[in-house]
Amino acid sequence: MKTIKHVAIIMDGNGRWGLKKRGSRHFGHLSGFRNLENIVDFSIKKKISYLTLFAFSTENWKRPESEIKYLFDLIRKYFKKKISSLMEKGARIKIIGNKNKLPKDVRKIISNVEKITKKNKKIQILLALNYGSKEEIVNSFKKLIKKKVKKVSVKQISNYLYTSRIPDPEILIRTGGYFRLSNFLLWQSAYSELFFLKKLWPDFKEKDFSKVIQKYYKIKRNFGSL
Numbered sequence: 001m002k003t004i005k006h007v008a009i010i011m012d013g014n015g016r017w018g019l020k021k022r023g024s025r026h027f028g029h030l031s032g033f034r035n036l037e038n039i040v041d042f043s044i045k046k047k048i049s050y051l052t053l054f055a056f057s058t059e060n061w062k063r064p065e066s067e068i069k070y071l072f073d074l075i076r077k078y079f080k081k082k083i084s085s086l087m088e089k090g091a092r093i094k095i096i097g098n099k100n101k102l103p104k105d106v107r108k109i110i111s112n113v114e115k116i117t118k119k120n121k122k123i124q125i126l127l128a129l130n131y132g133s134k135e136e137i138v139n140s141f142k143k144l145i146k147k148k149v150k151k152v153s154v155k156q157i158s159n160y161l162y163t164s165r166i167p168d169p170e171i172l173i174r175t176g177g178y179f180r181l182s183n184f185l186l187w188q189s190a191y192s193e194l195f196f197l198k199k200l201w202p203d204f205k206e207k208d209f210s211k212v213i214q215k216y217y218k219i220k221r222n223f224g225s226l
């Protein structure tokens with residue numbers, strides 16, 4: 001059986017889900033966060049070592065201020081409420097994305113969570129916050145230039161991404177019905193198996209995750225060879 005080390009998820013469709021259920025995009029975001037626990041537990045059960053979750057993109061600043069504020073409030077509350085359960089599960093949290101532009105208190109909360117969970121070994125959750133793949137790649141080049149690296153290589157560029165030393169995802173899932181990557185893990189997903197699901201994120205359950213994994217097992221991965 002092929003091992004699955006890394007699964008990345010574009011958790012799309014919260015707004016539409018909330019609008020449909022309660023006429024409120026905010027309610028969709030709340031339900032999206034509530035859906036995380038089961039997905040994390042299932043990932044641990046499946047012995048997945050890295051779970052990357054796209055929570056806020058560098059483009060999401062274009063949204064109304066009230067929605068952005070609600071999202072960051074959810075993030076604040078999530079870590080406050082869930083830190084002990086994350087410790088119990090053995091989950092290590094790492095934020096990927098441009099932390100500089102995040103609200104100051106959120107920066108403090110996440111650096112604290114990263115520190116507290118640092119030694120946890122069951123699963124690493126990479127939460128993509130203010131994450132943009134193009135910015136990440138540009139930053140990597142900037143660092144290489146600063147270090148006066150002469151031989152620019154795939155390895156060197158990878159080394160300076162937020163995901164350095166983390167294997168590329170075997171599986172990339174996007175819920176919400178659109179067939180696009182929206183600036184997520186463009187470099188790292190070069191050879192990922194892509195799964196685009198119609199279901200909106202709050203409706204994505206263990207059963208759906210399990211189906212993706214079953215399909216993944218049936219795929220012949222070539223990496224260019226035969």
Ligand code: IPE
Pocket residue numbers: 011012013014015016017055056057060071176
């Ligand atoms: C994804 O859900 C979560 C974030 C981008 C924060 P959306 O908010 O994009 O939900 P839809 O796509 O509008 O339904």
Ligand code: IPE
Pocket residue numbers: 010011012013054055056057060178180182
């Ligand atoms: C992608 O969803 C970002 C996250 C899930 C955090 P978006 O809803 O922002 O993507 P677009 O704008 O529809 O491409």
Ligand code: MG
Pocket residue numbers: 012013014176
């Ligand atoms: Mg969306």
